[in-house]
Amino acid sequence: MELRQLAYFVAVADEGGFGRAAERLHIVQPAVSQQVGRLERELGAPLFDRSKRQVRLTEAGQRLLPEARAVLAAADRARRAVTGSADATTLRIGVSRAPGQRLYAMLERLAPALRVRLIKMEKPAERLAAVRSGELDAALVRLVEAAPGLELFPAWTDPLVVALPAGHPLAAQPQVRLEQLGDLPVRLAPRENNPAFHDLVTGSLAEAGVRPPRGPEFTGLHDTLVDLASGPPSWTLFYPVFDDLPPVRGVAYVPLAGPEAPTYAAVPPGPPSAQVRQLLEALR
Structure with missing residues (x-):
């Protein structure tokens, strides 16, 4: 073998x-x-x-x-234990295309001598595979409850955001609950695009006891928001992938009271390397 x-x-x-x-x-x-x-x-x-x-x-x-x-x-x-000190001073982290301020705040807690390389990979599965192969030291992934061959450590949670027409009565509230959205068509992307997020939304709706009618599919953030502003009343739900939500005339953003999207750090199993140990300590 x-x-x-x-x-x-x-x-x-x-x-x-x-x-x-x-x-x-x-x-x-x-x-x-x-x-x-x-x-x-x-x-x-x-x-x-x-x-x-x-x-x-x-x-x-x-x-x-x-x-x-x-x-x-x-x-x-x-x-890597034999390759010298250069590798021991570099931390390679797989991230999405829009890491956000939470990541940068965590990086500020790392030792100044540790060099950090953020390697952007769109799909969580790609990031996890890169950690397994040794291409990455760690990866940040959302909504992943299990990663065979790796260990997961909680990093942070992000509140979910509801986007709905600015003229809707719920748009003026400080928070909105899923129970209040049961009669308004919901826009969701196909499950195969992001199974974990799709299951989080549909599972949360089922727990809330509501079955909103299906509206047009969520095709992309900007296109969906523009269509939401000009089309028949509907709503969509997402975790804020950007620190500043894109302003769209006729669209209001309201925090969701309820489920949140957890982010985990996926690392190789066993005793952590010096770089990974610093990352885990920074997350704590």
């Missing part, structure tokens, strides 16, 4: 296919298939079900995946 085989196996599991894994690894697909096949022969069990269009883990593959991630993370820590 080789580290390379485990790395290829994890890449296929993360990407859901041999072709996409090869693209991520910057190698040809036959090389990935060959190494995974050797690993399967070494272990005496198939790791992937290749009978369908999408490659899926077998039961044996599901059992191997967390162990493979742990082995790769341990190997990366061992490698």
Whole structure:
């Protein structure tokens, strides 16, 4: 069993296919298939079900995946322990495209000698995969309750914001509850765009006992807000990805009284490196 085989196996599991894994690894697909096949022969069990269009883990593959991630993370820590002091003074953090002031306030609590590299990756899954592979020391992710092969530490929570027509009676209130929005059409993005946030919203609506009618889809922040201002009355919900919400004529922003969006720091398992330890202390 080789580290390379485990790395290829994890890449296929993360990407859901041999072709996409090869693209991520910057190698040809036959090389990935060959190494995974050797690993399967070494272990005496198939790791992937290749009978369908999408490659899926077998039961044996599901059992191997967390162990493979742990082995790769341990190997990366061992490698970095020998590479010299340069790596020990740099903290690589995966963030979204709009990190916000909460992150920068946390960074101010780090030691001045620690250099910080913020690496922007749009999808949380990409950030988590980069931590598993050793490309990142840590990643900040919202609404992620589990990250196999990694440890999650609470960072902060963000209140949710309701956007609705400025002329609506609720727009003048200091806060709004989901129960008050049950009769107004809601604009949500398709679940596949952001499953965690979609589930947070729909689950919170169910807990509040309301089923608002579905309005047009949430296509993008600016386009949706402009349409909300000029179209039939409706509302949408989001966590503030920017520190200053974009001003749109005819749209009001009202804080939501209720669910919040938690952010977590995802780090490799086991004893933290010096850089990660500083990050966790700053979060506390």
